[in-house]
Amino acid sequence: MAVNCPLITFLCFAAVLTTGAAAGNDHGCPDGWTPFGTRCFKFFDSHFSWTQAEKSCQSHxxxxxxIHSAEENAFVVDLIKEATGENRKTWIGGHDRVQGNLWMWTDGSVWDYAIWASGEPNNTGEREHFVEINYSATHWNDYHEDHVKATSVPETHLRSVPDSGELPVQMYARHELNTLTPPGCI
Incomplete structure (x- = not known):
């Protein structure tokens, strides 16, 4: 019996400490990732709740x-449309599960940009604590955790390896590009 799952994506973000040679390209992103500013994005196809999507992102x-600007939002929307052929609804890292209506990002960065759809966030049923993009064209909506979305687009920060070359190839970044936390610690 087939299960009907709405087709909605999620976006991931990571910091990657690489050189172009190590990454197999000339823009500092891992193979298969698309650069934007100081970050890289990649599209994944999967069916996950918001929490499962975050865990999947962490596994990568x-x-x-x-998302911190209109330009970045437009880039992400275009990346999703290029991968899916439509403006598919997509989980992003915004949530207010710590305190209602206090929105924050899973990567710990400052909540400095939002493009909510008209009437959003509205916390319907007092259980909508997670952000989806492409709700109304390119705008955002708060939605409930247990709704399954499909596909993902992780995001990574560009880095360069120090001359010593002693640091591991992949590390997490938090808040600022020069603040590093080893994998699994965020």
Missing amino acids: GANLAS
Whole structure:
């Protein structure tokens, strides 16, 4: 028996400490990732709740994506449309599960941008604590955790390896590009 799952994506974010040679490209992103500013994105196809999506992102050395500008939002929307052929609803790293209506990002970065759809966030049924993009064209919506979305787009920060070359190839970044936390610690 087939299960009907809505087709919605999620975005991940990670910091990757690489050189172009180590990554197999000339922009500092791991193979298969697309650069934007100081970060890289990649599309994944999967069916997950918001929490499962975040865990999946972490398994790729990432977090659900944080979005900090209209340009970054447009880039992410375009990346999703390029991968899916539509403006598919997509989990991003925004949530207010710690305190209602106090929105934050899973990567710990500052909540400095939002593009909510009209009437959002509305916390319908007092259980909508997670952010999806492409709710109304390119706008955001708060939604409940147990709703299954499909596909993902992780995001990574560009880095360069120090001359010593002693640091591991992949590390997490938090808040600022120069603040590092080893994998699994965020």
